[in-house]
Amino acid sequence: MADIVLDNVVKRYPDGTLGADHVNIEIADGEFIILVGPSGCGKSTTLNMIAGLEDISDGELRIGGERVNEKAPKDRDIAMVFQSYALYPHMTVRENMAFPLKLAKMNKAEIEKKVNEAAEILDLTQHLDRKPANMSGGQRQRVAMGRAIVRSPKAFLMDEPLSNLDAKLRVQMRTMVSKLQQRLETTTVYVTHDQTEAMTLGDRIVVMRGGVVQQIGSPQTLYDTPKNLFVAGFIGSPAMNFLPATLENGVFRTALGDLTLTDELRQHLEASDAPRELIVGIRPEHFEDASLVEEHQRPKGSIFTAEVDVLESMGSDKFAYFSVQGEQAMSDDLADLAADAGTADVPGGDTGTLVTRLSAASTATEGRSSEVWVDTSKIQVFDPHSGRNLTTKEATPAHA
Amino acid sequence: MATAVAAPTRGSGQSAASKKTWWSVANLVVLLYALIPVLWILSLSFKTADTVTDGNFIPRSWTFENYAQVFQIDLFTSALINSIGIAIISTVLAVVIGTMAAYAIARLDFPGKKLLVGVSLLIAMFPQISLVTPLFNIERAIGLFDTWPGLILPYITFALPLSIYTLSAFFREIPWELEKAAQMDGATPLQAFRSVIVPLAAPGVFTTAILVFIFCWNDFLFAVSLTSTSRSQTATVAISQFTGASQFAEPTGSIAAAAVLLTIPIIIFVLFFQRRIVAGLTSGAVKG
Numbered sequence: 001m002a003d004i005v006l007d008n009v010v011k012r013y014p015d016g017t018l019g020a021d022h023v024n025i026e027i028a029d030g031e032f033i034i035l036v037g038p039s040g041c042g043k044s045t046t047l048n049m050i051a052g053l054e055d056i057s058d059g060e061l062r063i064g065g066e067r068v069n070e071k072a073p074k075d076r077d078i079a080m081v082f083q084s085y086a087l088y089p090h091m092t093v094r095e096n097m098a099f100p101l102k103l104a105k106m107n108k109a110e111i112e113k114k115v116n117e118a119a120e121i122l123d124l125t126q127h128l129d130r131k132p133a134n135m136s137g138g139q140r141q142r143v144a145m146g147r148a149i150v151r152s153p154k155a156f157l158m159d160e161p162l163s164n165l166d167a168k169l170r171v172q173m174r175t176m177v178s179k180l181q182q183r184l185e186t187t188t189v190y191v192t193h194d195q196t197e198a199m200t201l202g203d204r205i206v207v208m209r210g211g212v213v214q215q216i217g218s219p220q221t222l223y224d225t226p227k228n229l230f231v232a233g234f235i236g237s238p239a240m241n242f243l244p245a246t247l248e249n250g251v252f253r254t255a256l257g258d259l260t261l262t263d264e265l266r267q268h269l270e271a272s273d274a275p276r277e278l279i280v281g282i283r284p285e286h287f288e289d290a291s292l293v294e295e296h297q298r299p300k301g302s303i304f305t306a307e308v309d310v311l312e313s314m315g316s317d318k319f320a321y322f323s324v325q326g327e328q329a330m331s332d333d334l335a336d337l338a339a340d341a342g343t344a345d346v347p348g349g350d351t352g353t354l355v356t357r358l359s360a361a362s363t364a365t366e367g368r369s370s371e372v373w374v375d376t377s378k379i380q381v382f383d384p385h386s387g388r389n390l391t392t393k394e395a396t397p398a399h400a
Numbered sequence: 401m402a403t404a405v406a407a408p409t410r411g412s413g414q415s416a417a418s419k420k421t422w423w424s425v426a427n428l429v430v431l432l433y434a435l436i437p438v439l440w441i442l443s444l445s446f447k448t449a450d451t452v453t454d455g456n457f458i459p460r461s462w463t464f465e466n467y468a469q470v471f472q473i474d475l476f477t478s479a480l481i482n483s484i485g486i487a488i489i490s491t492v493l494a495v496v497i498g499t500m501a502a503y504a505i506a507r508l509d510f511p512g513k514k515l516l517v518g519v520s521l522l523i524a525m526f527p528q529i530s531l532v533t534p535l536f537n538i539e540r541a542i543g544l545f546d547t548w549p550g551l552i553l554p555y556i557t558f559a560l561p562l563s564i565y566t567l568s569a570f571f572r573e574i575p576w577e578l579e580k581a582a583q584m585d586g587a588t589p590l591q592a593f594r595s596v597i598v599p600l601a602a603p604g605v606f607t608t609a610i611l612v613f614i615f616c617w618n619d620f621l622f623a624v625s626l627t628s629t630s631r632s633q634t635a636t637v638a639i640s641q642f643t644g645a646s647q648f649a650e651p652t653g654s655i656a657a658a659a660v661l662l663t664i665p666i667i668i669f670v671l672f673f674q675r676r677i678v679a680g681l682t683s684g685a686v687k688g
Contacts, residue, residue: 053580074586086581090599099595100585147585157584 002064002154003029004050004187010058011045011211019045021211022059030185032178034202036192037234038340042211043191044159050189051157052076063154074103079148083160085140087132087147093119094128097146104151118150121180138169145180155187162197174200193340195235199223207231209336229333229387232281232380238319238355239337240281240380242329247276252379254280255326256304256354262377265391269381274390279329281380284319287356289364290371301375309353311366320364320372322354333387438663444656452652466657476658478630479638484665486548486634487616490555494612495605497556498563503593505564506571507579517564524561532625539626546628554622559612566611570604571597606673613669617662635662 004027011019020042027033035043048054050061052073061069068076079100087096094115101111119125122142132140141161148156161177162170178201181188192198198205199219207214207222207230215227219235226232232240245252245259250266252259259280261269290303312319356372364370381390444452445466447459454460470476504510505517535554536545544550574597582592598605623634639658642651 051580051584053583073580073583074588078584080581080584082577082581084575084577086575086577088578088581088596088600090602099582103586103591147581151586 002187003027003031004155004189005062006046006050006059007062008059009046009049009056009061011042011049011054012057018042018211019054020049023208023211023213025206025213025216027187027189030187032181032188032190032201032203034190034192034198034205035208036195036198036205037208037214038336039193040210041208043193043206043208045211046208047157047159047189047191050155051078051080077151077153078155078157079151079153080157080159081144081148081161083163085132085144085164087140087143089132092129092131093124093135093143093146096132096143097150100147100151114150115146118146121149121183122146137165138173141165141173142176145177149180149184149186152184153186155189156181158188158190160192161190163192163194170197177201196237199235205235207234225389225392226380227389229279229281229331229382229389230336232382232389233334233337236283238284238357240283241354241356242279242281242331242334242382243324243354244327244329244384245278245280245381247274247278252278252280255324256306256374257302259302259374259376259379261379265379265381268392269390272390274381275383275385277384278390279331279382279384281382282374283378284355284357286375286378287320287358288373288375289358289362290373291363292359292361293373298373300377301373303371303373305369305371306354307369308364308366311364313360315360317360318358318362318364320356320358320362320370322356322372324352324354328352329384331382331384331387441656441659444652445660447653449649449653452650466653467661469654470658470661473638473642473654475630475633475641476635476638479633479635480661482548482630482632483617483635483662486551486555486632487613489548490552490559490616491609491613493552494556494559494563495567495609498560498567498608499598499601499605501560502564502567503571503597506568507576520561520564523557524565528558528621532621535622536625545626546632548632550626551622551632551634554626555616555619559615562615563608563612566608567601567604570601570607574600610670610673614666617666 004025006023006025006027009020009023013019023042023046025033025046035046037043045054049056050063052068052071056069060067063076063078088099091099097115097118098111101114106114115128116125119128122145124139124142124146127135127139127143132143135143141164144161158177162173165173174197177190190197190201192201202219204216204218205222206216209230215222215231222231222235226235229242233242243254243256245254247269250261252261290298293301306322308320309323310321312321358364358372362370379391382388383390440457443457443459446462446464447454448461448463448465451460501516501520505513531554539545539550544553578596578600579592582596583589587595618636619634620636620640623637624640627633627637635658639655639662642654642658
């Protein structure tokens with residue numbers, strides 16, 4: 001067990017591209033940290049550098065206070081779970097899990113004991129003599145976990161360990177990973193591209209994009225006060241709605257109509273000298289069927305009327321989708337997100353659609369107009385050029 | 401059964417059936433083409449000296465005399481031992497060296513890699529006959545002529561390109577993540593190679609071993625040029641030096657019997673290793 005510190009770590013490829021650009025992360029002992037971002041954001045590169053599978057071009061990596069840049073993976077005493085599991089197919093489950101112990105020259109009795117313990121934890125005892133080829137995806141995944149935990153390493157590194165499982169199993173395994181980590185209290189670095197996994201598993205989340213760390217924080221911090229458009233759009237499902245807005249006479253003119261600002265926000269925007277053209281972000285749950293909003297709540301928000309395109313009832317909630325007329329929010333951050341989600345080239349995809357989460361009691365129906373209330377106090381405001389969040393003081397850099 | 405087939409599916413059923421017929425015919429032609437000469441030799445080896453030239457496929461009178469005769473020739477027995485020894489040693493060395501070279505070519509980036517691949521390809525394409533005279537002179541000068549190493553060395557040279565090519569194809573198919581996993585589990589590169597990569601490349605290693613063994617076993621050119629006595633003459637050469645019972649008798653029966661005997665080790669070798677060439681040995685390593 002140890003803390004892991006990435007101090008201005010840079011990965012520069014021979015052709016000059018940066019895989020990771022001055023990454024600074026301090027991971028506390030026993031912490032469960034998630035590296036998340038779209039593919040190609042540098043999260044796996046960062047993980048591989050911690051593992052020692054890729055060289056660090058610049059900066060320093062310290063595990064347990066000791067510089068390990070030059071150490072081979074085997075001398076770093078960390079275990080890794082691979083996306084493909086990477087089980088040794090010619091060995092049984094027992095041999096797979098015993099392999100790291102055998103290499104560590106542990107005596108046979110102790111190996112036996114440790115493997116049995118790990119198998120117990122992972123519910124693999126009855127499978128110990130099977131070969132990986134005859135096992136299901138979930139079982140293989142657990143064997144991969146087992147191989148990592150038998151050694152009681154200083155840290156676990158997990159590279160999208162659940163992404164090859166089907167949806168239901170993934171949720172179960174997510175819980176298992178979480179419990180396992182709490183039980184073993186081992187520092188864990190977990191890479192995923194799935195924001196749900198990131199939100200549910202991590203003590204803290206590191207959002208990366210193009211090799212650059214965008215924001216580090218607890219899941220709730222990232223959700224409530226994203227530093228920029230990219231984080232705002234990446235975290236949360238369904239994603240935050242983004243609308244272009246013009247700040248005029250203390251109201252936002254948007255395609256939904258005029259949205260009134262809270263005094264606090266207006267003062268803050270004036271003080272920080274915000275541009276007039278902005279992007280506002282509204283989370284789906286900050287909408288509500290206007291008829292269900294209590295009278296005294298109404299003045300806190302604005303109401304607009306629009307035709308419901310699609311209504312999805314989830315039982316507990318209803319998701320209503322509206323088409324938004326007029327211009328769409330444009331920004332590099334949003335283009336990146338759309339490219340990652342694969343909606344960039346889908347005609348009439350995510351863009352131009354407003355997603356709202358209404359109470360189950362809502363009477364909204366497909367194809368009919370509906371009155372929807374927006375909680376304007378929860379609106380996030382972004383600079384369309386830099387993508388920076390202009391809403392709150394803590395989200396903006398100190399020097400701004 | 402045909403009546404049970406519904407009308408709409410009959411068309412596809414017919415075409416599948418005709419496809420199957422075609423394949424069977426093609427297979428049969430290939431099999432006959434390859435097997436008739438072998439069966440012919442087998443038939444010759446069982447014929448008596450009088451009936452050898454009668455042209456019958458199935459011998460009229462059967463005899464084992466040819467086989468008995470072959471083993472009475474001292475040269476043949478010692479040649480068989482030479483053949484087995486030389487082929488096995490060459491195969492082992494070529495496969496061991498080839499495994500390491502192929503691994504390097506498949507996995508590592510090092511300066512001169514393309515050159516190495518190019519040179520090994522060049523060796524494979526080199527006409528062997530053009531090397532016979534220089535090799536003959538060199539080996540006589542350094543005392544390798546008519547010794548086991550004198551044959552093993554050129555065999556390894558010519559078998560290596562083959563083994564490097566076959567093996568590097570196998571190594572490329574082994575997921576690299578397995579090696580990374582071994583590294584993370586605390587293995588040195590050599591340990592990872594030995595306990596993870598080599599066992600997984602086993603089918604490739606066995607395939608290569610079979611090919612190399614057959615190459616060494618069948619060679620006649622080097623064997624006839626670089627040997628002169630029973631010390632190192634191989635079976636292929638010994639057969640060519642068979643003589644008949646008298647000056648005028650053709651040793652056809654003995655040659656046929658010896659040829660049949662020579663194919664037996666290869667058949668055993670292939671059957672033995674074929675069981676180890678289990679397809680899909682790597683299944684289960686990564687998501688399948």
